[in-house]
Amino acid sequence: MKEATALIPQLTVDCIILGFHDNQLRVLLLRWKDTSFWSLPGGPVRQTESVDAAATRILRERTGLGAIYLQQFRVFGDEVRYSLEEVQEKLKHIFDPAIWYKRAISIGYYALVDYSKVTPLPDAYTDECRWWDIRDFPTLLFDHNHMVKLALEALRQQLSWQPVGNNLLPEPFTLPELQRLYETILGRSMDPRNFQRKMLSLGILERLETKRRGGAFRSPYLYRFIPEKYEAALKEGNLMIL
Amino acid sequence: MKEATALIPQLTVDCIILGFHDNQLRVLLLRWKDTSFWSLPGGPVRQTESVDAAATRILRERTGLGAIYLQQFRVFGDEVRYSLEEVQEKLKHIFDPAIWYKRAISIGYYALVDYSKVTPLPDAYTDECRWWDIRDFPTLLFDHNHMVKLALEALRQQLSWQPVGNNLLPEPFTLPELQRLYETILGRSMDPRNFQRKMLSLGILERLETKRRGGAFRSPYLYRFIPEKYEAALKEGNLMIL
Numbered sequence: 134m135k136e137a138t139a140l141i142p143q144l145t146v147d148c149i150i151l152g153f154h155d156n157q158l159r160v161l162l163l164r165w166k167d168t169s170f171w172s173l174p175g176g177p178v179r180q181t182e183s184v185d186a187a188a189t190r191i192l193r194e195r196t197g198l199g200a201i202y203l204q205q206f207r208v209f210g211d212e213v214r215y216s217l218e219e220v221q222e223k224l225k226h227i228f229d230p231a232i233w234y235k236r237a238i239s240i241g242y243y244a245l246v247d248y249s250k251v252t253p254l255p256d257a258y259t260d261e262c263r264w265w266d267i268r269d270f271p272t273l274l275f276d277h278n279h280m281v282k283l284a285l286e287a288l289r290q291q292l293s294w295q296p297v298g299n300n301l302l303p304e305p306f307t308l309p310e311l312q313r314l315y316e317t318i319l320g321r322s323m324d325p326r327n328f329q330r331k332m333l334s335l336g337i338l339e340r341l342e343t344k345r346r347g348g349a350f351r352s353p354y355l356y357r358f359i360p361e362k363y364e365a366a367l368k369e370g371n372l373m374i375l
Numbered sequence: 376m377k378e379a380t381a382l383i384p385q386l387t388v389d390c391i392i393l394g395f396h397d398n399q400l401r402v403l404l405l406r407w408k409d410t411s412f413w414s415l416p417g418g419p420v421r422q423t424e425s426v427d428a429a430a431t432r433i434l435r436e437r438t439g440l441g442a443i444y445l446q447q448f449r450v451f452g453d454e455v456r457y458s459l460e461e462v463q464e465k466l467k468h469i470f471d472p473a474i475w476y477k478r479a480i481s482i483g484y485y486a487l488v489d490y491s492k493v494t495p496l497p498d499a500y501t502d503e504c505r506w507w508d509i510r511d512f513p514t515l516l517f518d519h520n521h522m523v524k525l526a527l528e529a530l531r532q533q534l535s536w537q538p539v540g541n542n543l544l545p546e547p548f549t550l551p552e553l554q555r556l557y558e559t560i561l562g563r564s565m566d567p568r569n570f571q572r573k574m575l576s577l578g579i580l581e582r583l584e585t586k587r588r589g590g591a592f593r594s595p596y597l598y599r600f601i602p603e604k605y606e607a608a609l610k611e612g613n614l615m616i617l
Contacts, residue, residue: 142384144480184452184480208447208482210426238386238426240450291532 139180145239146188147175147209147277149284150196152248153301157266158317160281161195161253162273164261170223172274173281174262175239188242195262196251201244202300206287207280209239214276223274227258243284245300289319296337299363305355307345308332337363381422387481388430389417389451389519391526392438394490395543399508400559402523403437403495404515406503412465414516415523416504417481430484437504438493443486444542448529449522451481456518465516469500485526487542531561538579541605547597549587550574579605 150161162171174195178187185203192201213236221230253262265271267285272278291297292315302314312328332338339359344352392403404413416437420429427445434443455478463472495504507513509527514520533539534557544556554570574580581601586594 141478141480144386178452178480180478181454183454184450205450208426208450210420210482212423212425236383236422238383238420240452 140177141180143234143237144178144184145175145237146178146184146191147173147239147241147275147280148188148191148195148203149173149241149243149281150192150246151243151267151284151288151301152246152251152264153314153317154248154264156313156317157268159248159264160267160270161251161262162265162270163195163255163259165224165274166227166258166260168223169271170274171271173277184240188240188244192244194256195254196246197254198246198250201246202297203242203244204287204291205240206243207241207283209241209276209280212236214239215274220274239280241280241284243288245288245297247301247303249303285318292318296332296335296358296363299358299360304357305341305343306357307353307355309353311356335366337366382419383422385476385479386420386426387417387479388420388426388433389415389481389483389517389522390430390433390437390445391415391483391485391523392434392488393485393509393526393530393543394488394493394506395556395559396490396506398555398559399510401490401506402509402512403493403504404507404512405437405497405501407466407516408469408500408502410465411513412516413513415519426482430482430486434486436498437496438488439496440488440492443488444539445484445486446529446533447482448485449483449525451483451518451522454478456481457516462516481522483522483526485530487530487539489543489545491545527560534560538574538577538600538605541600541602546599547583547585548599549595549597551595553598577608579608 152159152161161174163174164171174191176187176191178184182190185205188203188205189201192203193199217233217235221228221233248264253264255262267281270281273281288297297318302311308329309325311332312323312325315328316322337359338356341355341357343355345355346352394401394403403416405416406413416433418429418433420426424432427447430445430447431443434445435441459475459477463470463475490506495506497504509523512523515523530539539560544553550571551567553574554565554567557570558564579601580598583597583599585597587597588594
């Protein structure tokens, strides 16, 4: 939308904020004031901030988190992305229809956050901000359903060359827990032995002396990522599987 | 730069066009008129074209190629990306310094092309368009050296989950030729047996009846990608290595 303040014209960012809880991947959505319409958190980019900083700002406003794993994954730059008339009509009680640009280019980010640390916060234009199961959430305004779909595809691709567990799983975790995260994101089951062998061969996990207690079966060891090893491997491209 | 025609303000695309020749990866660069200054092909986005279409248009203008493998890899959105004063000064014989935006956001694309099919073409603002070895090319204007670096990183990551040989190598090719392409992009040598095993296990290569003749050693078989198998595997995510 157009605003009088110093914004970059026709440019927005939209954020797919993902968290992992109860073995399910969840996405953070906003419900517009006095409506049943949901969409992703997003907004314009200021002339005095980088595009990345705009995404970081929006994330902080919605989740309360400062240091968040953010990844640009795609520019949504089609000439017609959605029905402008429909959006103008549905949100006319909040925004003057004249405020919208005829065309906006949106830069999509996905964020991986530790679910347990997030306090979802609506803003001045929304009544509700909450997590939805990624397998079952409402039809969204704009082209936001399409954005979520492509964000998940990008995340799956990224997962094949870069472990993301350190952002989505609270530490310490067991290898079966890490595997369930992978299986949820990739949407397929994996062989536990292969998974364990490949993950440990990367040399970025530290096994703790303690085990996870309380399960029905034998207690698995707890692990944490070794930040310096992870960073070094990432830098050298050693996290690639091929 | 600002123009009177219908362009999206403050938005550009820049293209890292890569080709493979003589076992080396090359990048296509332009030399500005009456200068020794080089940069990547790029330009503004029209209000009546998608961002992807703008990149496709620029590629076609520079290479003569229509169907090209193009990949958005990154938005360059920092508030200050380079010294505007330096660019204004160096190109003032071509552009009125007032034509430049104080700030522009650029969407970076890399393109993988069959080197043998490209006829490099300068435009109205440039004297020369030619291939440079990726290991040895001039310092570029703007933040274009940084862009090339990040494009190569993105290509390396992509290579770990998606074979790109069908865009960079003329068909048919031998497995050692495909391996050299991988080694050049990844910047490291690979074990021939492992490479051959992994590549063939993807089920996307067809072995032809003919062999490559004329080498000093035994003649290796020729291969081509099976387009329908490649597309299907890509769609199902089966090209991921993990």
